[in-house]
Amino acid sequence: MPHYLPLSRVARLVGTSRASLQAMIKQGEIDTFDGMIELEELLRKFPDVHWRDEGELEYVNAIKERAFGKRIMERVLPDKEVLAERLYELGKEFASAKSLLLHYDQVFDWLCKHLGELADGGGEADTAVLALKHRLRQQLDAAPQEAERARALLARESLLRVMTAHVLVQPSGHEFFVEGNDTLLQAALRAGIPLDYGCSNGNCGECKARLVAGQVKKVHPHDYVLKGPEKANGTLLLCSYTAVSDVVIEARVAGAEDIPRQTLPTRVRSIEPLADGLIALHLFTPRSQRFRFLAGQRVKLNVGDAGGDYYVASCPCEERHIELHVRAGAQPFAGKAFGGLRKEDAVSLSGPEGNFVIKLDSRRPVIFLAWDEGFAPIKSLVQHVMSLEMADSMDLYWVSDRLPHYQENLCRSWADALDNFHYQALFARSGMEAVARAIFSRHASLEHCDIYAAGPAAFLDAARAEATGRGLSLLGFHSEKVE
Numbered sequence: 001m002p003h004y005l006p007l008s009r010v011a012r013l014v015g016t017s018r019a020s021l022q023a024m025i026k027q028g029e030i031d032t033f034d035g036m037i038e039l040e041e042l043l044r045k046f047p048d049v050h051w052r053d054e055g056e057l058e059y060v061n062a063i064k065e066r067a068f069g070k071r072i073m074e075r076v077l078p079d080k081e082v083l084a085e086r087l088y089e090l091g092k093e094f095a096s097a098k099s100l101l102l103h104y105d106q107v108f109d110w111l112c113k114h115l116g117e118l119a120d121g122g123g124e125a126d127t128a129v130l131a132l133k134h135r136l137r138q139q140l141d142a143a144p145q146e147a148e149r150a151r152a153l154l155a156r157e158s159l160l161r162v163m164t165a166h167v168l169v170q171p172s173g174h175e176f177f178v179e180g181n182d183t184l185l186q187a188a189l190r191a192g193i194p195l196d197y198g199c200s201n202g203n204c205g206e207c208k209a210r211l212v213a214g215q216v217k218k219v220h221p222h223d224y225v226l227k228g229p230e231k232a233n234g235t236l237l238l239c240s241y242t243a244v245s246d247v248v249i250e251a252r253v254a255g256a257e258d259i260p261r262q263t264l265p266t267r268v269r270s271i272e273p274l275a276d277g278l279i280a281l282h283l284f285t286p287r288s289q290r291f292r293f294l295a296g297q298r299v300k301l302n303v304g305d306a307g308g309d310y311y312v313a314s315c316p317c318e319e320r321h322i323e324l325h326v327r328a329g330a331q332p333f334a335g336k337a338f339g340g341l342r343k344e345d346a347v348s349l350s351g352p353e354g355n356f357v358i359k360l361d362s363r364r365p366v367i368f369l370a371w372d373e374g375f376a377p378i379k380s381l382v383q384h385v386m387s388l389e390m391a392d393s394m395d396l397y398w399v400s401d402r403l404p405h406y407q408e409n410l411c412r413s414w415a416d417a418l419d420n421f422h423y424q425a426l427f428a429r430s431g432m433e434a435v436a437r438a439i440f441s442r443h444a445s446l447e448h449c450d451i452y453a454a455g456p457a458a459f460l461d462a463a464r465a466e467a468t469g470r471g472l473s474l475l476g477f478h479s480e481k482v483e
């Protein structure tokens, strides 16, 4: 009986990215069925992966060792009832596999008995029948070649299924895992998938979604009342339910126009010098309040009446952390930031604004271009695309006339960690057209790419002209003027 695994789970099992697997599928290196990979295909394609040595088992062992560290257990392990239901489902699968084996055993005994009866007459036919019986027994006793690896893989996969549930979102096709006690909404946001929602505590109904397949469980009560027909067609509130089994849901993904303007009191978590006259300001939102935004958007910061507009440089997948790059002297807020702002000081945050956001339905290769401090929105976009694992490949080009680039090591670490990520720092002296030409000459074709560029208008114009001249559709060029 073939055993199929979803792509995201395979990525976890073999320790690679979903995008790398997709690239292998595209190149015909792995066969799939309905977007799933069959167990034998997996063993064939990854002969060198030693399932039992991999991190997930160590991860669970570490959890067991810390079993009495209560907070850690509460965060990582699923709700007791969810855990029990997942184990029950696994038990049912185990029971049906066992009963099938018992049945095969009985068929084998029956076959042996009848072969024995056939061999009772003597002569050459008897010898052949006895040899066949002997051979059958030998075959059954010999462990199949891949049995050990298949067993280890299945054990690991079962463990993953007990610890996490896989969620497929329709019609967007996004996938994520639910871990610990997270609701479907919390898990989606943690994965960077901006499912639409409002209050996040069961009052508004904005997070309504429909369960298409699988099993869910209410983990937080909600005051919002679902109507009878909604209940009948599987409607649920993402902020109240978690996934018990792997599930498929129909849910709305929010675009920039769906995200309301918010004002939140935040606190300074740290101030990190990036370069001469440039700092990264790290803010924390209040414990129960997440700031909703999409990568590439801007916010307004205020201390008293000193304000300033900045791009968020962190990923929306980070729960309460907001990073902003502040240049000395440029705006009234910078005077405060460089003039004695300290850890734990209050900063008012409002927004978000802007439409320089990622196309969430695109799976195309992505090229990011940042000119100098245009790096802040690009950094957020890069991290968002990474967390969504949506692009086949990512290329980041950062142009600056100030050397070294201030987060050079971070960019290099992305390139080291990801097979499908390329990074190049460029020096701006040669002129904008020449830089744009140098960048795109690395790419054989731009026809099926998306380009996200942030920098001064003259650079954007040069990059747009060069890219469209090399086959990029105008719709594939997304830009933000950052002077």
Ligand code: FES
Pocket (backbone or CB within 6 Å): 197, 198, 199, 200, 201, 202, 203, 204, 205, 206, 207, 208, 222, 224, 237, 238, 239, 240
């Ligand atoms: S977000 Fe308001 S009910 Fe779920």
